[in-house]
Amino acid sequence: MEVGDFLEDDKSEMHDVADTVQTLGCMCNEGLSSEKTLIESSEGLLKSKNSKVDACKLNARLEECFPSSTLSLKDNHINQFGDTGGVPKPPDKMMESGSSAAAVCAGLNFDFSKLKGEICLDKLSIRELHEVFKATFGRETTVKDKLWLKRRISMGLTNSCDISTTMFMIKDNNLVKKGDDEGSKDVDGSFTHDPSVGTIDVNCKGSPSSIGSQSEDHQIGSGKKLRNHGVDLDSGSEQLHTEQRTAKRMRKPTKRYIEELSEVDSRDYSQRLMSSPKNAGLGQIAPRSFARPVRNVLSDGRTVVTRLDSLGGLGVHVPYVSRVRRSRPRKNVMALMMSNESGIASLCARCSCNLKFQFFAELEKDRQHSVMSRSELEENLRRTQADSSGDNSDDNVVTVPTAKGGMRRKHHRAWTLVEVMKLVEGVSKCGAGRWSDIKRLAFASYSYRTSVDLKDKWRNLLKASFAQAPPDDVMNSRKPTSMPIPEPILERVRELAETNARVPPNLGTSKPTVGSRNSQDTMSGYL
DNA sequence: ATTAGGG
């Protein structure tokens, strides 16, 4: 990754990093690599004399990742000679940036005894240290802890050179400069309440992330400090805590925030509105450009919001597409499953796999999209209810202009896994082609699924099942568009397709017995 | 009214 990338795509990168670190969690290898990247970039930035704000952000990023860091200063220096994204690197700047980087690491890495600053201070007595302290901070100190003084001084010196993260606090997702230097001790106040604090430490247990007390003990050979740092009233421990806390990552912006950001980037998408009148005005983004919403009253009395687009001056009505994420039912899915136990069981029997597990996986995946806007929640709730009752037929109605000037309604309702399974079940019982029968049997409660829908879906399933599974190529999209049909189901579809090819549905008088089981067995699931 | 197939 190049430094330029960071500069241009600052926010998203930040989110990405945070995302990676958080989601991958214990994948410490991942964490390491990104940290390395970060440090490289930061050096590039410091050297290329970017604005202070950028530097601050970078520092924040460093903090964000450091708790899981096992990165040593040695690596850091090696990297300096390596590529840093093409940023020119005068040799005379080397020391400066090196020390700055070291200073950043000093408070976070236990290996700081090797640092120049401390080595020099090492020779001084406490009194001399006091003097240095006074010279550095312009005030006296009563602290007698040599270690504390040394580190304080070295930190203070560093802070005067570079932009220190301890001089800033986070407020409303912005970096705000703190007051005087001594206040840096208090900066932690803004960090302690961070709910995300500690997540990385927990996740990355593989690395020596406990920067604080434990590793500190080995350092304090000369120190008179006792082992119980927790109750240590000495301000030295306070300093320790400060260092720990400044190392905490800053709060990751909410998903909502990210969405809005990307929304701005992808210009056209921000023009979308809720199509459902129920949701109108809830959380939508004000449409930009010159398109303005228009309410159409259809012939059947429904009102549909469309957009009178001024493009080309034709006044074409383009439907607003619902911005909310359509999703499968969450809660009632299980209920449906339970009530359909036998059917599912029979399906599983052939697939020799636990479909219930798949369901849980799906639900879990959904749950991870936990940050939802209010409208989304409502939408989900509504949809869930609709799915179980199956009576909401006029949901998600949009109008599409036809060539003849007419307006045709267009429904869209994502197929849930349950529905797909019901469909497969039905096909296995009645055979492909007897869609009305299948609808009667398996989709009696789903009024919005017509027999044609079943047929279409089956067609799609066939297509999907015979298309070889693409090995997730460059399409590394984070959002897999929709829940892919679980392989076991596809297998079943394939199987049924073959069976059906051999045994055409026109079986005359007798009930079609396509599957391997007799129809009475499977029928019992619905009676 | 249902199905099949194209769009």
Place this chain on the structure above:
DNA sequence: CCCTAAT
């Protein structure tokens, strides 16, 4: 999903 021809 929608539309429509053909049963």
